[in-house]
Amino acid sequence: MKSLMINQKRRGNLFVLSGPSGVGKNTLIDSILKRNADIKYSISATTRKPRSHEKDGVNYYFLSRDKFEQMIEEKAFLEWAVFCGNYYGTPIAPIEETLNAGIDVIMDIEIQGAKQVVEKWPDAVSIFLIPPSMEELERRIKNRRTETSEEIEARLAQSLIEMNEGRMYDYYLVHDNTEHTVLEFEAIRLAESFKVNRTDWDRVIDAVKGDFNA
Numbered sequence: 202m203k204s205l206m207i208n209q210k211r212r213g214n215l216f217v218l219s220g221p222s223g224v225g226k227n228t229l230i231d232s233i234l235k236r237n238a239d240i241k242y243s244i245s246a247t248t249r250k251p252r253s254h255e256k257d258g259v260n261y262y263f264l265s266r267d268k269f270e271q272m273i274e275e276k277a278f279l280e281w282a283v284f285c286g287n288y289y290g291t292p293i294a295p296i297e298e299t300l301n302a303g304i305d306v307i308m309d310i311e312i313q314g315a316k317q318v319v320e321k322w323p324d325a326v327s328i329f330l331i332p333p334s335m336e337e338l339e340r341r342i343k344n345r346r347t348e349t350s351e352e353i354e355a356r357l358a359q360s361l362i363e364m365n366e367g368r369m370y371d372y373y374l375v376h377d378n379t380e381h382t383v384l385e386f387e388a389i390r391l392a393e394s395f396k397v398n399r400t401d402w403d404r405v406i407d408a409v410k411g412d413f414n415a
């Protein structure tokens with residue numbers, strides 16, 4: 202019965218994940234994607250420089266400022282924002298295609314972008330990821346060794362501002378232990394998939410009725 206209901210959804214669900222820099226959004230999303238082959242990751246575009254392990258077209262599309270600004274003009278983004286001096290944006294075409302094919306999408310975007318997505322796509326499920334403590338967040342950012350000390354300071358200051366915005370999200374998750382947090386995400390996803398307003402109810406009735414005639 203459970204799978205019957207899930208199969209009646211109108212289109213894929215969009216999960217918007219935000220949280221302070223260093224909270225471990227990438228780690229969490231990697232684990233979510235490993236366990237849930239039926240979710241697709243939305244690859245963002247950015248003008249920031251790639252980190253050593255990052256690949257163009259996998260982690261991000263790394264673009265020049267000119268190219269990014271051209272795409273803004275062409276309205277090629279579902280949303281975009283400036284974060285710590287760099288542009289970040291979500292190309293709209295792949296998202297629409299995937300959701301229309303009935304496949305769920307997860308995106309990792311900061312708060313200004315998340316607000317734009319929820320405005321344009323009210324069905325989106327927004328989730329705010331928080332660290333167990335600020336001390337832990339600082340430790341994680343420093344261990345990453347990808348930012349200068351000024352950048353770390355800027356990101357930590359930004360984190361406190363961002364924490365206040367968490368209240369506008371649908372759900373929050375505490376990223377203490379990735380395995381647990383993935384299970385909590387899956388619980389949210391499952392609950393969302395049973396929402397009546399996401400369901401093609403006539404198809405549910407047809408499926409339940411089958412050949413039955415009163």
Ligand code: 5GP
Pocket residue numbers: 219220221222226245246249280281282284289290291309310311312313314315
């Ligand atoms: P990072 O430079 O650490 O990869 O990302 C910095 C911030 O940009 C993170 O909070 C991340 O969620 C956000 N971000 C990544 N992609 C996008 C995007 O397409 N749009 C917006 N608005 N933010 C993004």
